[in-house]
Amino acid sequence: MTTLMLVCPSCGGLNRVPQERLGDKAKCGKCHAELLPEHPVNLDAGHFNTYIQKNALPVLVDFWAPWCGPCRSMAPQFEQAARTLRGRVLFAKVNTEAEQSLGARFQIRSIPSMLLFQNGQETARVSGAMGAAEIQRWLGSQGV
Structure with missing residues (x-):
């Protein structure tokens, strides 16, 4: 039985989840929030590193701004793909x-930009x- 580490999107707690239970509505052992929400998680600088580095699943992050029409x-569409x-x-938004500071750190020059992280490392962007x-x-072409 393979066990995956998942970060709670609400409290940042680390949770071990058997891979065969990923289809279930797994809840955080600390705060009881859903670990695999059907919608993207909003990330801030305080939670970004933990969420990207500690999750066993790939994380797709949408860098966006409220004034941006596209x-x-x-x-x-991002919400639908998350479902x-x-x-x-895992889907997240910044x-x-x-x-x-996150936009500058990842040298975001145009938005929307999506960055794919696997094992804590950026592996692709579009x-x-x-x-x-x-x-x-696009995710399929990245082996996800």
């Missing part, structure tokens, strides 16, 4: 207006608005 139009790929990929099916295809 970002707003892609948001429901479809629940248990296989508001580059509120978290300018810029521009995409539909849910395009996001899924």
